[in-house]
Amino acid sequence: MSYDMQRLLVCRYLWVGELMSKSEHRIQQEIQLAASQYGIVLRLNSGKFWQGRRVWSNEFNQFVLIDLRPVQGCPEGTSDLLFLGENNNVAFIECKDHKGKTRDKQEKFIDIMHQYGIKAGVARSVEDALEIIGVSNL
Numbered sequence: 001m002s003y004d005m006q007r008l009l010v011c012r013y014l015w016v017g018e019l020m021s022k023s024e025h026r027i028q029q030e031i032q033l034a035a036s037q038y039g040i041v042l043r044l045n046s047g048k049f050w051q052g053r054r055v056w057s058n059e060f061n062q063f064v065l066i067d068l069r070p071v072q073g074c075p076e077g078t079s080d081l082l083f084l085g086e087n088n089n090v091a092f093i094e095c096k097d098h099k100g101k102t103r104d105k106q107e108k109f110i111d112i113m114h115q116y117g118i119k120a121g122v123a124r125s126v127e128d129a130l131e132i133i134g135v136s137n138l
Helices: 003-021 024-035 104-115 126-133
Strands: 039-043 048-057 062-072 081-085 089-095 119-123
Touching (some): 024 039, 024 081, 024 089, 081 126, 089 104, 089 126, 104 119, 119 126
Parallel strands (some): 089 119
Antiparallel strands (some): 039 081, 048 062
């Protein structure tokens, strides 16, 4: 095997390893940054969660929430990101890492958006997200 071929294989191995080691959160951040060049990107919180006042706890030696109250976000299954671009370009993007699986409610949400004629899909990379919103990474 030639030296150049060995270098190519090593680079490919490192690139695949980097891709597989990215967390879903990191992928989501990269997608938000890249897609924001083409429009507005909103992070959507779905399901129920708690909100309160953030105060320092000497007991736990960290910030904690007090005066908690339940908050209802978007319906369960709503995609992670909403893209709003020029010419009524709207898309929902569900972010997943290399091994992440969509839940039934997430798949149903994407199907419903398609029925309404709205772009939606699962993105495991910036390239996937840009394909969903219909732009190319120049």
